[in-house]
Amino acid sequence: MYMAYSNTNSTHTPHRSASTSKGMTFNSSYTKAIVRFVLLAVILGTVFSFGAMVQAYAGDGAATAKTPVSVNSINSSPKAVVQDQVVIQRGDTLWDVASTHKKGNENIRSYVDKLKTINHLTTSSLEEGQVLLLP
Template identity: 30%
Template sequence: MVNVWVLGEHTSASANRKHTTFYRAEGIATRNRQSYKKWGVVRSVCMMFAFLILFSGFTLVRTYASSSEVIPASIDEVVISVDSGDTLWGLASIYKKSSMDTREAVHTLMKRNGLTSSQLSSGQSIIVPSLMLE
């Protein structure tokens, strides 16, 4: 952007000192100002477009690391239907390997089935992973 400045001098009445004042030539400055506004609009539109592309990409990306869906049982795994009175501790102690600690078996069952608490309801299906079975 090119600005043209005009030098002007005037005398201050209070101190009799000369002050130099710069005045902008209006014809060139007006054209530059209009051109600058147009490019400012273009820059703003481009920035908004880039912003939309960036954040729309974030909405399309999906991760399965924290998915709440339970993966269906494989051939090696056993599916149990919970009866009334069954507990996760009791099921873990029945289906775990003899060398496995019951606390570890409960944790494995909870992790495999996506459970956040040890509460079970009647009719619920629990998948016993193959690493627990003998």
């Protein structure tokens, strides 16, 4: 590029012609908008992909429910049966407990025998605070 100088004292500085820079510069507002869009797309992509990974690895618990369980172990295990209990107070006897808790017209002597069998009693004596299971 050739520049001509003159002897005049002017403050005019030489500049390039407009034809050389035409189409080469971007407006700064467009550049900022594009950078913001790309940054927003990267952030959203990261957030959504992280959420998808968490959901994929967390699962909903269905995998543990589908694990095979031996049928024999379920059928042969003893089932917990909630039985009524009575705590023996001072002066209680097996006869008193049997007469209070027997069903309808059941014989008291047979109920005393059931109490002894269930609670593994060898005698009819009871102690204060002892817990008896009721048949």
